[in-house]
Amino acid sequence: MIKMNIGIIGGSDGLGKTIAYYLKDEFDVYITGRDHKKGKNVADSLNIHYIKSNTDLAGLSDILIVSVPIHHTSNVIREVAPYMKVGSLMIDVTSVKEEPSKTMEEVLPSTVEYIPTHPIFGPRTTELDNQVIVLTATKKGKWYEKVYNYLNNQHMRIIETTAQKHDYMMSIVQVLTHFSFISTASAIEKLKIDISETEDYESPIYNLMIDMIARIVAQNPYLTYYIQSMNNNGPKIRNTFANAVIELRDVINDEDDEKFVEIAIKATKHMGDIKNALGRSDKAINGLNHEFTLLTKSIGNEVGLRHIYSGKIHVGILEKIENKTAILRKGNKVKELRIANIEVLSDRELYDWKINNLDKKTESISCVFSKRVNVKIIQDTVRNIPNIIDIKLTDTYGGPQISKNSISLTFEVVALSKEDIKKVKELFTGFGGIIR
Incomplete structure (x- = not known):
């Protein structure tokens, strides 16, 4: 699809806001809402446009999406129908399809196409992949294939049926x-x-x-x-x-x-395929138990916990599990997170988060080793220390201050904290080195 204007009536809340979020990077998105202050704030936060008038929005939209409470949908369709652009498309996203489909057929001019739809997911959905959407178009005009292909490219599960079915x-x-x-x-x-x-x-x-x-x-x-x-x-x-x-x-x-x-x-x-039903429910139960087991084993250790709805990651020491809540401490701050709303980051995910979000410490360490020391083994061992980002040899010195059977090596070490660099120095000493 080429760049175009997509208007969402009711885009400041609920499913309309979710749709605006998913479309904003590919299209010029405009929204309206009942509360203009809230609507403007939502538009600013999503970097999209806010318009106060539904009819003005209809006049500039190539695609107009009606996302309002079910009992208001038909009235909104009637309100904006005369203002729709020639050659534009109207879509509604309500959970009931017979009444809005009938209304669009009655009041929209022949120059405007319409596709009644039902996205079978809610505002809390975090991705479109594998989500179900139902299309109940009675006529398939020039827009239908474009919309179908777009949804298909988002890997959604598309059902085509009648409004009655x-x-x-x-x-x-x-x-x-x-x-x-x-x-x-x-x-x-x-x-x-x-x-x-x-x-x-x-x-x-x-x-x-x-x-x-x-x-x-x-x-x-x-x-x-x-x-x-x-x-x-x-x-x-x-x-x-x-x-x-x-x-x-x-x-x-x-x-x-x-x-x-x-x-x-x-x-x-x-009930149909009972074995599949048992398998799916077992998977859900095992998933809940697995997360709880991971948390229980992590008490007293540093963990990363991702909130499944906000996406925010919390890192700290897991102090205890209490009343289905994880108690996380970071310094003097304590955070309580409902276990049902979080997932535990893997060691790799936690490490990557630290790399991208924490300040890094860099230090050059000079150490005298036996000439027989294997530099590669030293570097590989250091890289296996948690929170070490990189180590590289920057200088080799064998001057008069160094005995003939020894050599001074200088390494630049990048780590997440001074404590981690201290561990590197301890490792060097363990290899028989003497810190200069």
Whole structure:
């Protein structure tokens, strides 16, 4: 794609802001938002443009992306439709596709193409690679292939379908799962259970389930509500779920073990490839356990911890693990990081971070060795010392101050700290050298 103007209505927050972040390096990105001060700050932080008017944005955009709450989407489409450039493209990114698709078909002029889309990922997504995006275009004009190829080049998983099929699939993927998860969270609240008190009894599966439920209920509740209420398949899905719960409750209350087993087996068979499901869940559990094991073994040592959402790296001495939190100390400062939100840097990653972020110390060290000393072995050994960046021989001296069986070698050593250079001097002494 050539350089062009991409406008994002609602680009100051949520998914719109995420889309702006991914597009800003390749396109001229303009955004609008309800809060102009916040929108201007976001635009400045991303080095993109902010415009107060949706209609003005529509008039300058080659591609206009509508990223507003679901219940406002159709009204925004109607608002900007008359101002769209001839030959431009409109895209919406809402979770429900039937209503915005119908609105775009009704109000956009024939000179404007439209592609209703649904990126099936949220604002917390850190990369587009392997993320799913659904395209529900009823007509494929000149823009469609360009958009498809761009998404494909980002290694996204592209699904092409109808708005009706999309909404039915999302009634299972979103409506049913969100409804059941929020129902479970609501039941826990009504039982007045302190989740932290269950930690001593929790299994890895319970832990994963609670984390997934928390992830859903932590979303904007208005967004979750409109995903429920604006999907035409919602009533059928919720009623079916409620009936299934009541049936299962009554079977257990009636102590009908055979009926319970019949329901459980029938449901299990319908779940598809159970082996793959077990494999994926095992991988998730093992991943959680592996990270915790790494941290436990690192207590008392220097570690690098990367926050998986902000990307910020924290380096310090890991003092202890407490209440699912890593306690990190750097000098007099203490940092508490939730284990669920961090990943442990490998030794190589930590070393590279130090190289790029810490001040380096350089010192020339002169040392008298036996003439039989192997310079290459000295240098290779020094390079294996942690935090040594480089060592090179800069001078060889055999003057009158040096005995005939000895030689003075001067090395320039680059390290991350004076303590690391001190270790080099100790190594030289260990090789039989005498520091000059």
